[in-house]
Amino acid sequence: MIINHHISGLLILFTLGVGLILTLLPAPDAIAAARPAFYPATVLFWVLMQPLRFGLLTAWACGILIDVIYGTPFSEHGLALAVAAYAVVKLRELLWAFPLWQQGLLLTPVFVLYEFVLFWIDGVAGAEVDQWWRWLPIATTVLVWPVWAFVLERLAELEVR
Secondary structure, three states: OOOOOOOOHHHHHHHHHHHHHHHHOOOOHHHHOOOOOHHHHHHHHHHHHOOOOOOHHHHHHHHHHHHHHHOOHHHHHHHHHHHHHHHHHHHHHHHHOOOHHHHHHHOHHHHHHHHHHHHHHHHHHOOOOOOOHHHHHHHHHHHHHHHHHHHHHHHHHHHHO
16 A cells, blocks of 8 residues: 555646546536546545645645636535545545455445535535436446556556655
8 A cells, every 4th residue: 555655746746637637528418427526536545545645625725626627616626525535534544444446335425425515515506406417426436436546556656666
């Protein structure tokens, strides 16, 4: 595991950039509704794996970046990522004990919490909210988590060597 290793900030920024690109790539409407949340998954991966370098404030700042790109009100992604990151911080030691595929299952409530905060803020702001399709990215993110986390971990291990 890469928890006890110092990972360069450039690698973290690179992986966040890749996650952001995967999030922003245009896709057909049928696929876009089920697109995994790569960027939040990347942010939460680094919160989990680099606790001394990537915490709540950094997760909030990453969410603000998404808010600026999407033009969303009230810093909704910043708040949602900060709340999800807090949940990961609280579950961190439990998550470290499990393999990646089980981590994905254990992170399901965290991804639900992330989407719920977005859903709630959109509702309060009066934005049009599609209640059923909003939850589909949770399932795809949980399914993609083991592969995505494996790739991120291998990239970090290559740098450590």
